Amino acid sequence: MSGADPTVRLTVGQAVVRFLAAQRTERDGVTQRAIPAIFGIFGHGNVLGLAQGVEQDGEALPLYQPKNEQAMVHTALGVAKASRRLSTLACTASIGPGATNMLTGAATATINRLPVLLLPSDTFANRKQGPVLQQLEHPVDADLTVNDAFRPVSRFFDRISRPEQLLTALPQAMRVLFDPADTGAVTISLHQDVQGEAYDFPAALFDERVWHVGRRPAEAAEVARAAEVLRTARRPFVIAGGGVRHSAAEDELRRFVDTLGIPVAETSAGKGTLTGCDWLVGGMGVNGTRVADELAATADVVVCVGTRLTDFTTGSHSAFQHPDVRFIGINVNGADAAKLSSTPIVADAREALRSLAAALDGPLPGREARCSQVTASWSAWCTDLAADIAPVTGRPLGQGEVLATLNEEVGAGDWVVAAAGWQPGDLLKLWDTPAGSFTHIEFGASCMGHEIPAAIGIRMHIGDGPEVIAVIGDGTYLMNPSELFTAVQEGLKITVVVLDNGGYQSINRLAIGSTGRPVGNEFRTRGGSGRFPDGERVGVDFVANAASLGCRATLAADVASLRAALTDARAAGEVSVIVVPTDPDRSLLPSGSFWDLGVPMAAAEPEVAALAAAHVERAEQQRPYV
Numbered sequence: 001m002s003g004a005d006p007t008v009r010l011t012v013g014q015a016v017v018r019f020l021a022a023q024r025t026e027r028d029g030v031t032q033r034a035i036p037a038i039f040g041i042f043g044h045g046n047v048l049g050l051a052q053g054v055e056q057d058g059e060a061l062p063l064y065q066p067k068n069e070q071a072m073v074h075t076a077l078g079v080a081k082a083s084r085r086l087s088t089l090a091c092t093a094s095i096g097p098g099a100t101n102m103l104t105g106a107a108t109a110t111i112n113r114l115p116v117l118l119l120p121s122d123t124f125a126n127r128k129q130g131p132v133l134q135q136l137e138h139p140v141d142a143d144l145t146v147n148d149a150f151r152p153v154s155r156f157f158d159r160i161s162r163p164e165q166l167l168t169a170l171p172q173a174m175r176v177l178f179d180p181a182d183t184g185a186v187t188i189s190l191h192q193d194v195q196g197e198a199y200d201f202p203a204a205l206f207d208e209r210v211w212h213v214g215r216r217p218a219e220a221a222e223v224a225r226a227a228e229v230l231r232t233a234r235r236p237f238v239i240a241g242g243g244v245r246h247s248a249a250e251d252e253l254r255r256f257v258d259t260l261g262i263p264v265a266e267t268s269a270g271k272g273t274l275t276g277c278d279w280l281v282g283g284m285g286v287n288g289t290r291v292a293d294e295l296a297a298t299a300d301v302v303v304c305v306g307t308r309l310t311d312f313t314t315g316s317h318s319a320f321q322h323p324d325v326r327f328i329g330i331n332v333n334g335a336d337a338a339k340l341s342s343t344p345i346v347a348d349a350r351e352a353l354r355s356l357a358a359a360l361d362g363p364l365p366g367r368e369a370r371c372s373q374v375t376a377s378w379s380a381w382c383t384d385l386a387a388d389i390a391p392v393t394g395r396p397l398g399q400g401e402v403l404a405t406l407n408e409e410v411g412a413g414d415w416v417v418a419a420a421g422w423q424p425g426d427l428l429k430l431w432d433t434p435a436g437s438f439t440h441i442e443f444g445a446s447c448m449g450h451e452i453p454a455a456i457g458i459r460m461h462i463g464d465g466p467e468v469i470a471v472i473g474d475g476t477y478l479m480n481p482s483e484l485f486t487a488v489q490e491g492l493k494i495t496v497v498v499l500d501n502g503g504y505q506s507i508n509r510l511a512i513g514s515t516g517r518p519v520g521n522e523f524r525t526r527g528g529s530g531r532f533p534d535g536e537r538v539g540v541d542f543v544a545n546a547a548s549l550g551c552r553a554t555l556a557a558d559v560a561s562l563r564a565a566l567t568d569a570r571a572a573g574e575v576s577v578i579v580v581p582t583d584p585d586r587s588l589l590p591s592g593s594f595w596d597l598g599v600p601m602a603a604a605e606p607e608v609a610a611l612a613a614a615h616v617e618r619a620e621q622q623r624p625y626v
């Protein structure tokens with residue numbers, strides 16, 4: 001910088017706000033705000049710095065107020081998912097508990113490869129005050145603060161102890177946020193005193209800046225190697241992950257599977273990327289369909305597109321049983337592309353699919369036979385699934401029936417959101433994504449409490465219009481209902497369907513399935529044993545609870561009331577909560593896939609020993625794929 005370059009004197013808080021308001025992203029010729037808003041809960045750690053910055057310089061960066069710091073991070077992830085990672089929010093928190101409340105959100109972001117900018121406040125840099133309120137004093141590590149806990153859950157971390165450090169920190173933070181291969185939580189920790197310090201920043205730092213989000217092309221040699229593998233396939237199979245959506249590769253994928261004649265299954269993050277496609281065999285893996293499981297088991301070449309290949313997708317490395325199975329890994333992230341010893345194409349999903357299809361030149365042999373096989377197996381699965389979710393007289397609604405009813409009420413433009421409990425798995429299994437609608441299943445972290453704030457983030461991004469529906473359990477509601485109030489306060493219309501089954505029933509089922517015993521997963525009083533809550537059932541009046549937060553709240557105990565409540569919610573301009581009592585003892589038809597949950601290998605009870613033996617036998621199907 002020459003001495004003649006204009007400067008502008010700002011505090012760190014003001015500079016951060018002014019910089020963020022000027023950032024844009026661009027992909028495929030479309031430009032948008034990179035950070036359209038900031039969420040924050042203030043405390044002594046940021047009230048003089050960032051808060052004052054927002055007040056002075058925040059004309060272009062509106063402030064939103066969450067009710068819990070973790071939740072605002074989830075809201076940012078809703079924005080990120082809806083914008084295909086081209087936009088997110090900044091989140092500021094005070095020092096200590098305000099900051100650490102964001103850690104779970106940060107992990108959820110990084111696990112799911114979704115961008116979020118975190119601005120936790122930090123202790124005094126000048127240390128004149130002695131330990132400040134909420135400061136952790138580490139006995140042998142004097143410069144360590146609770147914000148160091150962000151390092152393992154962030155893709156970029158910096159701590160600002162001098163104002164001029166912003167000159168490099170802010171642009172690097174933007175680069176990581178909008179780099180498709182690197183993205184995740186980005187944390188800039190801001191010392192409490194430094195936030196208020198002034199500096200003569202170069203004025204150019206605050207010029208509008210466009211971050212061009214590239215489409216990394218597929219390298220010809222990688223495409224040629226992958227094409228050679230795929231050409232030999234007689235039982236090809238495709239797995240579509242979240243990367244398909246992030247890269248807007250839906251149409252390219254549809255052309256790819258249709259032209260070559262390859263059945264395709266979706267992961268949780270990839271759910272809804274293909275609608276009405278003849279080659280789609282539903283969800284992949286543990287929460288998926290039997291058709292996907294059977295095709296995966298016998299596939300000789302598996303094309304993995306934009307997927308992290310977690311245990312739920314690969315059946316804990318047991319899904320692929322063909323002795324000579326080979327994998328093609330299409331991913332913009334090199335580490336993901338290389339998983340399962342695949343032949344990698346490290347590239348943007350859309351570009352890679354286009355190049356690979358061009359290299360193959362027409363259908364793979366046996367297309368017609370595969371098509372008839374997929375059609376027959378799919379129709380048999382649909383018949384079995386329909387029978388499985390059919391009403392049972394004298395019982396509360398099954399969760400399958402609730403979701404199937406919701407499925408019929410959802411249309412183009414609507415979003416459905418789920419993250420924890422039975423909901424994400426059931427949606428992956430039975431949801432038939434209506435054309436033009438969207439799903440956001442957060443099953444990387446499967447974080448209870450993600451759903452309501454994420455739905456708010458989606459609403460913020462898409463604006464007024466179609467429905468944004470979060471589907472949650474009663475346990476999840478109790479963990480974090482407070483953003484319902486934020487939604488009411490901001491007039492951000494969402495609809496929340498609460499499946500009230502009296503507890504953490506998906507985990508209860510896991511416990512019974514793997515150990516033969518339930519342990520404290522239901523909402524019950526402390527029982528006779530006194531050791532855990534196993535007494536009488538206790539419930540919550542969720543309708544009254546949601547109404548107290550300002551929502552329209554309804555109880556829907558049968559299909560007709562549920563339909564009516566969904567219709568009313570769509571017509572209403574307000575935040576709606578629909579509470580549906582559901583059967584705690586019914587789960588959906590399994591896919592057949594194995595999931596390695598582990599089992600207690602030492603237990604006196606013969607039934608636990610039998611479960612352990614069955615587990616060991618099934619685990620023999622796990623393969624290293626080296």
Ligand SMILES: Cc1ncc(C[n+]2csc(CCOP(=O)(O)OP(=O)(O)O)c2C)c(N)n1
Nearest residue numbers: 421422446448473474475476503504505506
């Ligand atoms: C923050 C968080 N804590 C714990 C878990 C583990 N967990 C997964 S599902 C679940 C129970 C959820 O209960 P509910 O929302 O009622 O759904 P249900 O299992 O009854 O369908 C728990 C505790 C989690 N996923 N996230």
Ligand SMILES: [Mg+2]
Nearest residue numbers: 473474475503
């Ligand atoms: Mg429950």
